[in-house]
Amino acid sequence: MLPNVLQPGATDHIPVLADEVRQLLAVQPGETVVDATFGAGGHARLLAQDLRGQGRLIAIDRDPGARDYFEAVRRQTGVQGRFLRGDFAVVLEQLAENGVRAEAILFDLGVSSMQIDRPERGFSYAADAPLDMRMDPSDDYSARELVNEASERELTRIFRQYGEERYAKQIARAIVRRRREEPFERTGELVDTIKAAMPAPARFGDGHPAKRVFQALRIAVNDELTALEDALPAAVDLLHPGGRIAVISFHSLEDRIVKRFLREQEQGCTCPPDFPVCTCGREPVLRATPRRAIRARAAETAANPRAASARLRAAVKV
Ligand SMILES: C[S@@+](CC[C@H](N)C(=O)[O-])C[C@H]1O[C@@H](n2cnc3c(N)ncnc32)[C@H](O)[C@@H]1O
Numbered sequence: 262m263l264p265n266v267l268q269p270g271a272t273d274h275i276p277v278l279a280d281e282v283r284q285l286l287a288v289q290p291g292e293t294v295v296d297a298t299f300g301a302g303g304h305a306r307l308l309a310q311d312l313r314g315q316g317r318l319i320a321i322d323r324d325p326g327a328r329d330y331f332e333a334v335r336r337q338t339g340v341q342g343r344f345l346r347g348d349f350a351v352v353l354e355q356l357a358e359n360g361v362r363a364e365a366i367l368f369d370l371g372v373s374s375m376q377i378d379r380p381e382r383g384f385s386y387a388a389d390a391p392l393d394m395r396m397d398p399s400d401d402y403s404a405r406e407l408v409n410e411a412s413e414r415e416l417t418r419i420f421r422q423y424g425e426e427r428y429a430k431q432i433a434r435a436i437v438r439r440r441r442e443e444p445f446e447r448t449g450e451l452v453d454t455i456k457a458a459m460p461a462p463a464r465f466g467d468g469h470p471a472k473r474v475f476q477a478l479r480i481a482v483n484d485e486l487t488a489l490e491d492a493l494p495a496a497v498d499l500l501h502p503g504g505r506i507a508v509i510s511f512h513s514l515e516d517r518i519v520k521r522f523l524r525e526q527e528q529g530c531t532c533p534p535d536f537p538v539c540t541c542g543r544e545p546v547l548r549a550t551p552r553r554a555i556r557a558r559a560a561e562t563a564a565n566p567r568a569a570s571a572r573l574r575a576a577v578k579v
Contacts, residue, residue, distance in 0.1 A: 275564070276303030277509055277571045281555050282367060283307055285575040286505050290315040292364035295356075295499065297349040297492065299327045300373035302334040308365070309340035318342035319363070321352045323397040323483075326375055348397075350491035357498040366496045368508040370489065370515050372396070372479065384479060386471035389449030394475075394482045404478045408451060409444045413437045423486075423514065424477030432458045432474060448475075476512070489515060493522045497546060500578040506547070507575040516554065516572045523549045523576050547576040 276282075282304055288294055288311035296305040299320035309318050318340045320331045331344040345352050349368070376396065377384050383393030383404060394404040411419070413433045420429035435458035436445070445451055452471045456464055464470045480486065496506055510516040526547035530539045555575075557568035 275567075276307065277369065277565065277568045278555065278557055278561070278573045279304060279307055281573055282369075282507050282509070283311065285507050285550065285573070286365040286367060288312060288316075288365050292316045293319065293362065295319045295321065295353070295363045295366045295496075296369075297321045297353065297366060297496065298369045298373075299331060299344065300324075300369065301327070301375045302330040304367055304369055305331075306334050306338060308367070309334060309338040309342075312340060314339055316341070319356070319361070320344045321349050322346065323348050324373075324376060325398070327373075330375070346397075348488055350488045350495060353492055353495035353499055357495060361499065362501045362504075363499050364501055364504045366500060366504070366506045368489075368492070368496070368506075370485070370509060371511045383448055384475070386448060386452050386469055386475045389447055392445055392448055392451060394479045396483050400483075402482060404482050405445065407478060407482055408436060409440050419481045420474050420477045422477070423480040424473035424475075426473040426477065428459050428463060434458070480514075486514060486518060489518050490522075493519070497526065497578065502578050504578045505550075505575060506578070507573060509571050509573045511567075511570045511572075516574070519574050520554070523547060523574060526576070545579055548579050549574065549576045551575075 286294070286308065288308050290313045292312065293316060294308050294312065296302075296308065296318065299305055299322040302320070305318060305320055312318065318334075319342055320327070322344075323346065325346055328344050328346065334340065335342070372384055376382050380388035380390040383390045392403065392405040392408060395402075408416075416433035416436060417429045420426040420432055426432065432455050435454050436451075439445070439450075439454050451474075455471045455474050459470055500506060508519045510519055527545050527549060529543060529545045530541055531543055532539050532541050554572035557571055562569045
């Protein structure tokens with residue numbers, strides 16, 4: 262499993278699997294498109310072009326910084342639409358409750374370059390900055406609180422579960438020992454503590470020694486997996502019959518949630534096989550298209566290393 266990492270300056274705003282997303286969402290003029298993870302608008306700009314001046318784009322992001330990118334996309338493409346700031350799980354539900362329906366919905370999960378490339382946001386282990394990692398800077402809970410307040414056991418769980426960090430226990434123990442003397446304030450202090458807690462050979466192994474812990478903290482701080490679990494059913498409610506949904510995930514935990522959800526939604530009758538007639542009345546809601554996850558081609562991965570860990574799954578509402 263590769264983490265969702267953008268090295269500073271490496272791949273600014275290159276939308277991942279863009280051709281494939283465009284093909285699967287097959288946006289037509291006059292449709293309503295929802296980009297639930299607008300970011301810097303890389304995918305949305307292409308989807309807006311496919312609308313050819315007819316239809317609308319609803320852009321969602323919990324990061325207020327995405328609004329400026331939305332305005333830029335609106336200016337450049339002339340697309341109609343609006344930007345809604347908030348957690349996609351909440352916003353999608355509100356849209357559905359208000360009778361909005363869409364023909365295409367995209368999720369491109371994780372952090373964007375606009376977040377990683379700004380050291381002051383504290384997402385990157387590559388620059389010393391305040392320990393933050395909130396996608397929505399108005400949230401109460403940042404990585405600083407998590408690192409200074411969570412128990413050793415909880416930190417171990419987070420590093421193991423969300424980062425698949427082999428030295429989760431050793432790192433959690435080192436953090437708890439270090440914060441007894443002085444609380445963590447900066448990413449650099451955390452990176453130093455992580456490095457010191459690892460055996461020397463592991464520090465030179467698979468990429469930067471802090472990348473898995475940083476990924477794990479980011480997922481925990483932003484409660485990313487719960488948001489995804491809540492958002493997928495809301496997105497399906499929002500879709501018209503025949504509407505398309507596409508989800509790009511960057512690590513196996515996210516992909517597992519998406520895969521399981523699509524399988525459940527594809528399932529029809531669940532009555533025992535010896536029932537003479539169906540009593541459950543369950544009908545398939547989605548049809549996965551294609552059934553397997555799509556991975557980036559070698560040429561894309563060579564040009565954009567972030568694409569290496571991307572998995573795209575898509576489905577049509579039946
Ligand atoms: C990988 S980026 C999207 C990049 C975008 N597709 C592009 O081409 O520029 C993911 C974006 O989703 C946002 N995001 C992540 N989780 C979110 C959530 N639960 N609700 C709303 N936005 C979220 C992040 O703030 C980030 O801007």
